[in-house]
Amino acid sequence: MGDRTVLLVDDHPVVRAGYRRLIEMQPGYCVIAEADSASAAYLAYRRAPADLVIIDLTMPGTSGLEGIRRIKAVDRKARILVFTMHDGLSYALKAFEAGASGYVTKSSPPEALISAMEQICHGGKAVSDDIAREIAAERLLGRRSAVEGLGPREVEILKLIASGMTTEEIADALSLSQKTIQNYHSAIKAKLDARTDARLVRIAIDAGLIDLSPADVA
Amino acid sequence: MGDRTVLLVDDHPVVRAGYRRLIEMQPGYCVIAEADSASAAYLAYRRAPADLVIIDLTMPGTSGLEGIRRIKAVDRKARILVFTMHDGLSYALKAFEAGASGYVTKSSPPEALISAMEQICHGGKAVSDDIAREIAAERLLGRRSAVEGLGPREVEILKLIASGMTTEEIADALSLSQKTIQNYHSAIKAKLDARTDARLVRIAIDAGLIDLSPADVA
DNA sequence: GGGTCGGCTGGGAGATTTTCCCGATCTTGC
DNA sequence: GCAAGATCGGGAAAATCTCCCAGCCGACCC
Structure with a gap:
């Protein structure tokens, strides 16, 4: 089983269940662990480094951003995909600064998550369409957030x-x-x-x- | 089929998939429709009134609160359960003012959602533990949110x-x-x-x- | 009725802050 | 060296904030 291993991080159990279902329907991926907080994610990653970490930003306690930084600190090659409800460009930028390889909003269709996962596992970076549009709009219209x-x-x-x-x-x-x-x-x-x-x-x-x-x- | 029918409203497809899975694992419930916005939920309810509407508050376009009001306007007996990430007491109060019968935060364990569904289908009201604690704290400590x-x-x-x-x-x-x-x-x-x-x-x-x-x- | 209490509405006057203009310093690039 | 720009702060007039006060009105209770 050459499946890519996935660590799922979100504080909402029901939401995690949804992710898990979606991901495991996809051939080639296997969720090996779940965590409900950034610190739990860090511990889980140290215990068993997954090929891909899918993490939310807003969680009780340590923020997702801090979680990303910590994981990247112990493993510079870690691949981290942020999957969150925040569609603000500033959040995405902060996530990339922290070391994320991808940023997909929860408003995106499920396919966007899957394709971002593929992209990242092949060593690339990925953002969902809405964020990409924001980047384009900012560049083109000069709306540099004032x-x-x-x-x-x-x-x-x-x-x-x-x-x-x-x-x-x-x-x-x-x-x-x-x-x-x-x-x-x-x-x-x-x-x-x-x-x-x-x-x-x-x-x-x-x-x-x-x-x-x-x-x-x- | 004496199953209770459920209308699922959330703008995140992946999250809806999680709900659906959770709910349909539970005997006695059947998700008959999904909607990704408050206005779509309103239309779906008019087309086929479900026994229970499970709805998020924050959605693009019309807010969930407004959606609750509209559904209650066409059917005063509609049973609506808010299932959202907001753990602020003020949100919960607004939801009940709008006509909701229950309020469960996404941080709650899945069982909390199920038991709230049961409660509401039996004509009761339900809030998740964290909100209940907030209510108690406010009453006891006088932290009336300033x-x-x-x-x-x-x-x-x-x-x-x-x-x-x-x-x-x-x-x-x-x-x-x-x-x-x-x-x-x-x-x-x-x-x-x-x-x-x-x-x-x-x-x-x-x-x-x-x-x-x-x-x-x- | 008479009385009190509390919320709403604003005046007055002095203290405080804002605003705008100015100059000094320090870095940066040419 | 010099121009440009960011940083730091003074001065003074204008605007605002704060605090105290008072009239008004409705609610509530003898």
Whole structure:
């Protein structure tokens, strides 16, 4: 049995059952393990490295991104396919930065998952159509998610602002004067055409700059 | 065939396959239709009313909540079970307001879905353990999601603030003076212990006050 | 009826923040 | 060396926020 082995990672048992069914209907693949968290996935991979890891991003506890990093840290050749509901481009980019070889959204037809699996097992990379379209749209239309018009320092400060920190806290954290933070704050609002701080937060969230899942409101 | 008929609504084909497998392994149930959107679910229900509708909340296009309302509008006796990834209490409350009979999170074990189905088909209501715990915690610890300490007008204005509207726009929308909005704004920040508008937005999002999915930044 | 309580609506005034303009410094590339 | 651009911060006027206050209205209870 030259079947390719698969490690399935998702925190929803019912969803895992769906994956498993779909994958095992496909000749040439065999699910050798399941995990319901990123840390469990890491342990499972160390115990028995699968040829392919299929992992969700949003899970309780350690995030899927962190899970990808850890697995890649112990095995640089690991092939990891992200299969998630998030259709935001920023999520996909983060996944690739973390070391994923593929990104398929759950809205995609099952065939997309299968073909991405094939692609990746042959050493390639794969993204689902919706993400590919977003990449194309960004390139063509220049919709660089707005925040791309900002400098690195501005993005950094925007993140802190959107996370709920006060001017004083940010100034303290970055060892700058409050005046500087205020000036950045104004400049960022002007550049992003946000007349309100609330809109700033929305933009930051849309751009994937902040996590917003747990209570990371420091 | 005295089987109870089930209509399955979820925008992810793979996930639907998982549900279907799980449900049909259970004696006494038969999936008679699937739908990948709230509007398709509505049409499917009109065509053939199932004994039980299992529906997700987050779907492209019309939301699951709206789908629930529409189905209940044509058939007040419809039994609807929400099966979703959202574990926030606010989502569950909205679902019940819309007319759902049950709310089970996808993090629950498969048995939770089955027992909720049984419960509902016998005319009862059901929530999964995590939601039940949240309800209990709220009751016991008084963690009324913070925003519950606000008056109705305050909540209304908080929503508008968090959606990104300026003081002037809000005053105009509600036909109030800007001064009144400013006073509410300050009072809300004080009550929620938010020193920053950004934190206000986070609180509003956590409380489920705003949608945040599409660009609903008016 | 009279009374109290709480929510809604806004004024006033001082403190605070925002905004816009400016200059200094430092790196980077040519 | 020099121009360009990012970073850092001052100054001052404009705008906003905060806090205190008061009138109004409906609910509720003697």
